[in-house]
Amino acid sequence: MTLSEIKEILKADVIVGEHRLDMMIQAGAGSDLMSDLLRGPKDGVVVLSGLNTLQVIRTALIAGVAAVVLVRGKRPGTEMIAQARAHDLPLLSTPFTMFTACGRLFRQGLRGVEQKPSQ
Amino acid sequence: MPHLSKSFAIKARDYIRGGDVSIQIQGLLKTIGFDGNLIRRVSVCAYEAEMNVVMHGGDGTLTLIVDTEAIVIDVKDEGPGIENVELALQEGYSTASEEQRELGFGAGMGLPNIQKNADDLEIASEKGEGTHVRISFAVGT
Numbered sequence: 237m238t239l240s241e242i243k244e245i246l247k248a249d250v251i252v253g254e255h256r257l258d259m260m261i262q263a264g265a266g267s268d269l270m271s272d273l274l275r276g277p278k279d280g281v282v283v284l285s286g287l288n289t290l291q292v293i294r295t296a297l298i299a300g301v302a303a304v305v306l307v308r309g310k311r312p313g314t315e316m317i318a319q320a321r322a323h324d325l326p327l328l329s330t331p332f333t334m335f336t337a338c339g340r341l342f343r344q345g346l347r348g349v350e351q352k353p354s355q
Numbered sequence: 356m357p358h359l360s361k362s363f364a365i366k367a368r369d370y371i372r373g374g375d376v377s378i379q380i381q382g383l384l385k386t387i388g389f390d391g392n393l394i395r396r397v398s399v400c401a402y403e404a405e406m407n408v409v410m411h412g413g414d415g416t417l418t419l420i421v422d423t424e425a426i427v428i429d430v431k432d433e434g435p436g437i438e439n440v441e442l443a444l445q446e447g448y449s450t451a452s453e454e455q456r457e458l459g460f461g462a463g464m465g466l467p468n469i470q471k472n473a474d475d476l477e478i479a480s481e482k483g484e485g486t487h488v489r490i491s492f493a494v495g496t
Contacts, residue, residue, distance in 0.1 A: 270406075271464035274399045275471075277392065287459045291406075294374035295459070298381060298402045300395055315371070323378075 237261055237346055239303055239326060242282060245340050246330035248305060252317060253326025261302055263349045266338045270295040278302075281349055282341075286334050288312060293319045293327070302326070307334045359387075359421040365408045367434070370458060373409035377402035380419050380428075387421065393492060396472040400490045401428045403465040408432045410455045412486060421494075428490040437480040444470060444478075 240257035243250060250257065262280030267273050268287045278301040285292050288310040296304050297319075303326035306312060311329060312320070320327040330337050361383070363376040381398040389397075401417065408415040412432030420427040437443050444466050451461020470476050473490045480486040 268459055269462050269464075270459035271403070271462050271468055274403065274468055275464075277395060285459075289458055290371060291374060291458055291460070294378060294402070297378055298374070298395075298398045300391075 237344065239282070241344070242303075242305070242341065242346070243328060245344050246305060246328070246332060246337055248328040248330040251312060251327045251329055252320040253303065253324065253328075256303075256324070256326050259302060259326070261346065264338065264341050264346045265301075265349050266307075266334050268334075273299050273301070276349065278349070282346075284330075284334060284337050286310070288316075290316055290319060292316070293323075293325065296325060297323050303328065305330055305337065307332060307337050359383075360418060362416050362418040365405055365412075365415040365417055365430075365432070367409060367413050367415070367432075369409060373406055374402055376417050377405050380417075383419065384421075384426070389426075389494070393426070393494070397426050397428065397492055400469045400472050400492075403468050404428060404430045404488055404490065406460055407465050407488075408434070410451060410460060411435070423494065425494055426492045428488075430488045430490075431485065433485045436482045436484045436486055437478070438482045440478050440480060 239259050261282045264282050266284040273295050278299040281301050282303045283301045284305045286307050305328045309331045380401050384394045412434030415432030418429040442448050446467040447463040449461050449463035455461040474493050475491040477489040
């Protein structure tokens, strides 16, 4: 599905990357553990996280994820926004909890990294 | 390919800048034009090693060395050292503080993640003597 569809499903605000909403997202991952996100390739993966720190952005960049969604309505700080913008990493915020946000995406057909279509 | 050796300072407990060196390294490797999967493996290892210094080490230095045969991430810190390296390499073993866990680290996966992604990993450390980690990756075939 596209990032635009994810935005709609999660009723999310786009904080960075409005111009990249047409990108295709292959799979989803949800984690507050940075080392979990660093395991394996994350190309085309949207990451949902409840962790609202600069390290989420840096981890996402290092792991090569396609986009980051902060759950529970968390709003990123100015440094997080600046870093995401500097690397053109889409950053969204959804009012849903991690559990609900993952469930909503799964119901609409998005699968976890272990079931990526390309694998 | 030209030989490259570049060192970066890492400051202990600087959670704002922590990880920034690895982002720079990722950028350098992209500029050189390495394969995407190799860049990801090197970047993940550099990041885990950098955050280990930020969290556990004293101040430290990360050096990126690139030549025709290998990429090396060499990390030295002035921290308290690793008391039991074998234990530290076990997944799930952690000495992280509550503050560090709140940042999403300290799940005991740092060194195991490095081991998984590297072609070669050497750790020299003794309690009170700091830590020297050398992570190597073969380049090309």
